[in-house]
Amino acid sequence: MADGLLAYIDNPHDLRKLSESQLPQLAQELRNFIIDIVSKNEGHLGASLGVVELTIALHYVFNTPDDLLVWDVGHQAYGHKILTGRLHAFQTNRKLGGISGFPKRSESEYDTFGTGHSSTAISAALGMALASNLKGDAEKHHIAVVGDASIASGMAFEGLNHAGVTDANLLVILNDNAIGIDPSVGALKDYLTSVKEGKNPKENNMIKSLNFDYSGPIDGHDIFALIAELERLKKIKGPKFLHIITTKGKGMQLAEENQVKYHAPGKFDKATGEILPKDESHLPPKFQDVFGLTILDLARKNEKIIGITPAMPSGSSLTYMMDVFPDRAFDVGIAEQHAVTLAAGMATQGMVVFCNIYSTFMQRAYDQLIHDVALQNLPVIFCLDRAGLVGEDGATHHGVFDIAYLRCIPNMIIYAPLDEVALQNILYTAQLGLDHPIAIRYPRGRGSIANWQQLHAGHYENIEIGKAHCLKSGSDTALLSTGSIGTNVRKALSITENPERFAWYDFGFIKPLDETLLHEIFSKYNRIITVEEGVIKGGFGSAVAEFAAANQYHNALEILGVPDAFIEHGSIAELQGICGIDVEGILTAMESSAGA
Structure with missing residues (x-):
């Protein structure tokens, strides 16, 4: 559980009651809390450690949630979640029924935009800023926090290009740590490196050329410098760009030294940072x-x-x-x-x-x-x-x-x-x-x-395109699976009380379908069950149903897969169970009264 200053912060209003001199202590407590929980529960570590000071400074200076803050991708939003009412729920992070590992609008008013894919924050925050102008709320602030890997994406540049010709009250913060999940690559990364090293003259600044008020680079771990600069930028209208330099994994030595490994390290010793060893020698390959x-x-x-x-x-x-x-x-x-x-x-x-x-x-x-x-x-x-x-x-x-x-x-x-x-x-x-x-x-x-x-x-087999295979014969029901979810089918077949009833076919090729074999299946079996680890609507089962309709087959057909809903977070086994494609779900479908 949290202690010290952090234990008394339920929301940013509590944060703003602290004096600036107390914020370094809060930063250390927040960093320790993230390390403690993630060491046991797993999750994204390095990115959130790298923006602890920035997170505190943003909520300290700006009037969130009235001022709108968007975290690009969201890997780095753990500190944000903890400071915005989810301190006690953070131990449920990424667990079934718990809070999401990414910003999520339905979870909190402080999560102003749902993120998980990169490079969307600038466009989203710009949209919010332009909407604020239209509603006569030009004093509202809109902040997008973007990493140096994400800002190289085309969509981020589309947002910058548009923002530069507006009067939107938009602040883009470039969190420059030279790494996404893997080290950043490309000419823009080289340019940013030259800026950090002072090799690029200010007059040649490409961000300024897009009509942004550029400032930086500044130390993203100097909380006092961050607060001072954010307070200054609050007074400037129009599109602004703050370039900060951070270290991914900041405050945990091994995470700083091994940034790729500690992006999402699994379970580790919170005291030493050592990743807990797993004996994987006996396991199948990834x-x-x-x-x-x-x-x-x-x-x-x-x-x-x-x-x-x-x-x-x-x-x-x-x-x-x-x-x-x-x-x-x-x-x-x-x-x-x-x-x-x-x-x-x-x-x-x-x-x-x-x-x-x-x-x-x-x-x-x-x-x-x-x-x-x-x-x-x-x-x-x-x-x-x-x-x-x-x-x-x-x-x-x-x-x-x-x-x-x-x-x-x-x-x-x-x-x-x-x-x-x-x-x-x-x-x-x-x-x-x-x-x-x-x-x-x-x-x-x-x-x-x-x-x-x-x-x-080095022994390989040339696969015949469009060919499916019968893996097991049966008397009245055919199971048709595609992909590795067939492993669950195999297990269900091994525990059913009447294995002789069920045939099993592996359809590796979803397109083109093996129609010759499908004709044989529909002619032989009264009941057919398709199994896939994908959405039911438009998926493999739909393709089989289309085949049946086109050829006027009227066999009983049941399609197992992901329902027409967005599936939330949890273990793969739990989520397969929710979708009815775990071993038990497949077995239930096999032995239902429809097949009796």
Whole structure:
């Protein structure tokens, strides 16, 4: 539990009762409290530690929630949550039924805009500021806190470009720590570094050229300097830009020294910072590592292979290839749209391009998928990591829409591997040359094959495009699954009292569907159950239903998947249970009276 000054702060009104001289003590208490809770409950650590002083200063100087504060992405908002009425609830952070790990409008009036994806804060805060002008409330302040990785994204520049020709009372704070989840990359990062080092003349300041009142850079851990500058900026009208320098993981030595590892370190010793060891030697591999190691192995043999990721080299495990072939593996920063069209450009020149983007972030490049890739039928290989339910990150990060939003695009092949061997085989098949683009979706977390040797032996199988497989025969009910959720189907089959009733088919290919096999299934079984870890509307089950309608089949058809609602945060097992696609949910569907 909190003690000292922090224990008496239920909201920013309490914070503002403190003298400035007390704020360094509060900063230390807030930092210690975050470390204490996250060490036990896990979560995003380094980003929130890096903005403790800024968080206190913003709520101390500005009249929140009347003044509107937007945190870009939201990884760094733990201190904000604690100071805005959620001190006692913070131990429930990211747990089922607890508070969200990201700002969320329905959770608090202080969370003025829901965030989870990057680079939206400037546009959102500008929209608020322009609305305030229209309502005659020009004295209200609007603040967007943006990291140096997020501000390099196209959307952030779109917001800056617009804001510079308005009279909006907008303050953009650049929290410059030279890292997002992985180290920041690109020419803008180099420019910001030169500004920090005093190498860039003030008259050449690119932010000033966009008509912002620029100030900084200043030390983001000097709370007195922050307060003084924020008080000065309050008196200036129009768009303003404050450049602050911070250290991600500030106040915890190991987090400062290992910023990538301590972005979300898991459980650790709060006294020493040492991450608690896990014996993972006996566990199956992570799907991301299957991707990373397979791509590296294939790239050694095929010099045309290129890897691309938007700011997720460690999260996607593309780092394996980047370490060996740095000229053929690209981290393009938080720029999903650019990543997709860059891949398309490379594909026109005969390169074999693996573009690895988290499923939830691929949503940000939808037009590029359609216009730049599929319309031109370019054989880009999209690897959609974190497909399905991702757990504690919640609604902003679940990769549950990709089947539905990809299935309607002409020329697009969609494949979901049942296990890690199927993943490596489709990666191998794709690099041999396809006639169309392909999206390969696979989940966060580990596979199911503990003795995983096939990758290292370098033995691959060329998969037949559009072919599904019967894994088990049955008498009256067919289970059709796609992707790794089939593991739950296998477990349900192993504990049902009447296993002889149930057939099981693995539909790795969601598009094109194996219609030959579907005709056989609908002709043989009275009842069919589809299972997917994606939204029901427009998903795999919908594709099967469309097939049935087009061919005038009237078999009983039940579709299991993610319902038409945004699924909140919790463990993956808990969320699968809510959606009815855990082992128990599948078993219940199998043994329901409809199948009796």
